């Protein structure tokens with residue numbers, strides 16, 4: 001078990017401390033803890049190495065109860081709704097951007113919807129199982145492998161939009177990942193990232209500091225090496241020469257299948273508080289690639 005990262009990838013500070021609340025919430029073994037920088041960025045310490053991640057992303061990943069609240073298949077209907085909304089939003093905002101690469105395409109739903117809306121869309125997916133499911137269920141062919149393998153096989157492929165939905169937080173080397181993504185985008189291409197607002201959302205703050213909640217430890221407790229804050233994600237992509245065009249913690253359509261908070265009044269009050277405080281459950285970012293790439 002792996003990489004002991006002392007320097008914050010966002011601000012470069014070396015003074016990060018252990019976050020006992022986040023470590024306790026994840027029920028981490030004593031050999032792993034969550035570190036937190038004064039800038040708000042958190043990460044696993046140490047970050048699992050490549051071999052650990054191969055075990056975590058075995059084929060079981062897609063059969064597993066990923067959120068502990070329903071099977072992967074049950075999530076698909078919900079995904080369809082907000083994927084549709086996101087693609088419509090992108091089409092309205094960037095009408096001349098007509099090709100999309102979906103990285104971490106899972107079982108191909110985002111690509112299927114994009115294609116149905118007239119986009120030229122391709123996907124990369126690490127799990128062979130998910131690639132087979134994408135073909136069988138959605139008639140979508142995905143490249144099975146890493147971004148770097150894809151780049152080697154397709155050295156001249158460029159896209160108008162690169163999309164990553166709940167994928168970026170899984171990468172152990174975000175700087176390298178952003179460099180690779182940049183090389184896949186046309187000039188003025190759009191990077192679209194959604195990550196959980198983990199440990200920063202209103203709900204998570206209540207779980208961490210008030211309820212002192214704990215989730216059961218599984219191999220998936222280690223599947224996010226980095227926990228991004230809104231300001232951290234923004235600073236990171238800016239450092240890679242992107243201009244942030246849109247960032248929110250309340251992406252469109254994400255409350256249509258709200259989990260928990262069954263009482264409608266309570267749920268809406270909670271949602272209002274999240275909106276008012278800018279502390280929603282997910283961070284959605286659109287950023288434009290420019291020439292002045294700094295790294």
Ligand SMILES: [Zn+2]
Pocket residue numbers: 008009010011012013037038039040041
């Ligand atoms: Zn920092």
